[in-house]
Amino acid sequence: MNKLVKSWTSSLLAGFAWVITGVRPIWSGSAPSTRQRIYYANHASHGDFILLASCLPRGERARTRAVAAADYWGSTRLRRLIANDLLSTVLIERKVSEGAPHPMQAMLQVLAEGDSLIIFPEGTRNTDDAQALLPFRSGLYNLATARPDVELVPCWIENMSRVLPKGKFLPVPLLCRVIFGAPVALELNEDRPAFLARAREALLALDPRRKRST
Amino acid sequence: MLNDYQLLSVGLFAILASASTVSFALNRHAAAPTATLANLTERINAWWAMVAVLGFALLFGKNGLVVLFALISFFSLREFVTLTPTRRSDYWVLIGMFAIIIPVQYWLVWSEWYGLFVIFIPVYCFLLMPAMTALSGDTEHFLERIAAQQWAVMISVYCMSHVPALMTLPLPGFEGRHLLLVAFLMITVQGSDVLQYIFGKLFGRHAVAPRVSPSKTWEGLLGGLASASLLGAALYWLTPFTPLQAGLIAFLSCSMGFLGGLVASAIKRDQGVKDWGHLIGGHGGMMDRADSLVFSAPIFFHIVRYFWAV
Numbered sequence: 077m078n079k080l081v082k083s084w085t086s087s088l089l090a091g092f093a094w095v096i097t098g099v100r101p102i103w104s105g106s107a108p109s110t111r112q113r114i115y116y117a118n119h120a121s122h123g124d125f126i127l128l129a130s131c132l133p134r135g136e137r138a139r140t141r142a143v144a145a146a147d148y149w150g151s152t153r154l155r156r157l158i159a160n161d162l163l164s165t166v167l168i169e170r171k172v173s174e175g176a177p178h179p180m181q182a183m184l185q186v187l188a189e190g191d192s193l194i195i196f197p198e199g200t201r202n203t204d205d206a207q208a209l210l211p212f213r214s215g216l217y218n219l220a221t222a223r224p225d226v227e228l229v230p231c232w233i234e235n236m237s238r239v240l241p242k243g244k245f246l247p248v249p250l251l252c253r254v255i256f257g258a259p260v261a262l263e264l265n266e267d268r269p270a271f272l273a274r275a276r277e278a279l280l281a282l283d284p285r286r287k288r289s290t
Numbered sequence: 291m292l293n294d295y296q297l298l299s300v301g302l303f304a305i306l307a308s309a310s311t312v313s314f315a316l317n318r319h320a321a322a323p324t325a326t327l328a329n330l331t332e333r334i335n336a337w338w339a340m341v342a343v344l345g346f347a348l349l350f351g352k353n354g355l356v357v358l359f360a361l362i363s364f365f366s367l368r369e370f371v372t373l374t375p376t377r378r379s380d381y382w383v384l385i386g387m388f389a390i391i392i393p394v395q396y397w398l399v400w401s402e403w404y405g406l407f408v409i410f411i412p413v414y415c416f417l418l419m420p421a422m423t424a425l426s427g428d429t430e431h432f433l434e435r436i437a438a439q440q441w442a443v444m445i446s447v448y449c450m451s452h453v454p455a456l457m458t459l460p461l462p463g464f465e466g467r468h469l470l471l472v473a474f475l476m477i478t479v480q481g482s483d484v485l486q487y488i489f490g491k492l493f494g495r496h497a498v499a500p501r502v503s504p505s506k507t508w509e510g511l512l513g514g515l516a517s518a519s520l521l522g523a524a525l526y527w528l529t530p531f532t533p534l535q536a537g538l539i540a541f542l543s544c545s546m547g548f549l550g551g552l553v554a555s556a557i558k559r560d561q562g563v564k565d566w567g568h569l570i571g572g573h574g575g576m577m578d579r580a581d582s583l584v585f586s587a588p589i590f591f592h593i594v595r596y597f598w599a600v
Contacts (some may be wrong), residue, residue, distance in 0.1 A: 098368070098567065098568075098569065100568060103381055139395075174368055205377075205378070233373065238376060241381060244381060246389070247383055248371075248381065248384045248385055248388065249364070249367075249368045250368060250371055250372045251368060251369060251372040256590050
């Protein structure tokens with residue numbers, strides 16, 4: 077599809093996200109940059125990646141692609157149109173089946189093209205109010221080992237689960253913020269569980285409610 | 291000769307221009323940039339923007355004012371609901387607050403249906419919103435949730451809508467001058483906020499309610515109220531009041547405005563935040579600017595309606 081249409085669509089969506097949520101980026105630990113990055117965030121709503129992308133500088137937004145589940149976003153023509161043609165998301169299969177390409181390949185391909193990624197390491201939307209963040213899947217570790225040169229930036233998305241809860245279509249206008257933390261890098265000889273736990277902790281530490289209560 | 295609208299515009303322009311001049315001079319003579327000074331400059335710039343938006347809306351008369359205040363209600367309600375704890379089962383009530391209550395309330399103002407305008411939220415919404423919450427079947431923190439929802443619409447929508455509702459009052463001999471009455475309320479109440487801020491910064495010593503808001507002092511309150519009442523008296527020509535009546539009504543409105551600011555501070559303190567939001571640079575959110583207006587508008591409306599309307 078036309079590049080111009082894509083850039084208009086992304087500006088339009090960013091504008092829409094702003095009207096509903098007044099979304100503001102809070103850069104605490106990292107700064108807006110044109111460096112190639114992997115933004116990883118908590119996931120509670122289909123609006124999450126639109127909200128996160130709208131907080132990025134315009135040029136960075138154009139080359140940042142969200143990783144989304146093929147079983148949801150590829151399931152109807154309308155969703156495919158939004159995901160593939162308008163938002164250039166990277167659709168991956170959550171269930172690895174034999175014969176199908178491994179999801180890692182699609183992500184590494186995007187990184188090899190020089191684009192940035194938005195990923196949700198919980199793997200699914202969190203609907204458990206009692207739990208701030210589900211355990212991380214291993215994709216984040218695999219990306220970190222394959223591409224240690226790309227910065228991993230934790231991004232805490234605030235309130236989006238209240239704006240567009242799972243299974244709902246109309247957004248409730250509530251103020252949202254996206255808090256960008258300091259990049260997390262894989263340490264020497266760090267194993268998978270240790271790295272995933274540390275990355276998860278770095279993301280949790282950005283939640284302002286957690287800061288307030290402790 | 292200037293008419294009253296032009297005179298008012300020139301006056302506001304002169305006040306803002308002198309405020310900008312003073313802040314420019316302060317910035318030039320300051321040894322080092324301070325946070326207070328930066329905030330002052332930001333606040334004054336925001337005032338220019340707010341006066342410009344209000345002035346633009348007033349060009350469209352009643353329609354412009356209704357649309358502007360519907361938007362102000364939207365922003366205020368969004369800030370209010372963000373701060374209150376909600377649950378997943380509140381979803382349809384929350385959608386209804388934005389998608390039904392705001393448009394209906396402002397349509398009632400616009401269509402001048404006074405009888406329903408005054409009871410739509412305090413009677414119908416008051417009863418139906420908790421009923422909807424009960425139907426959702428979730429009883430966790432039930433009373434807190436419905437109380438917070440009720441308060442949110444009362445403050446952000448119901449009270450706020452009394453400002454454009456001034457346009458609909460039948461005031462004999464005052465036809466075509468209702469915008470001036472709206473301007474009178476907004477200038478005295480917002481002016482009182484500014485004057486309280488100035489008196490507080492210059493002479494503030496004794497806090498009125500230190501645990502609620504340390505920046506609200508008796509010196510600021512009394513100085514601000516006295517000067518705002520004089521301002522109101524001096525602006526009597528915008529209204530159907532005599533100078534004495536104008537001063538007295540300004541005093542009442544600004545006292546309510548102070549109480550509004552105090553209540554808003556208590557809510558913010560309870561929720562652990564300093565500002566309602568970040569919509570207006572230097573001031574905070576929409577509610578940070580509008581808290582005094584929402585408390586004064588209904589009282590002002592009913593005083594004018596009781597004593598002056600037919």
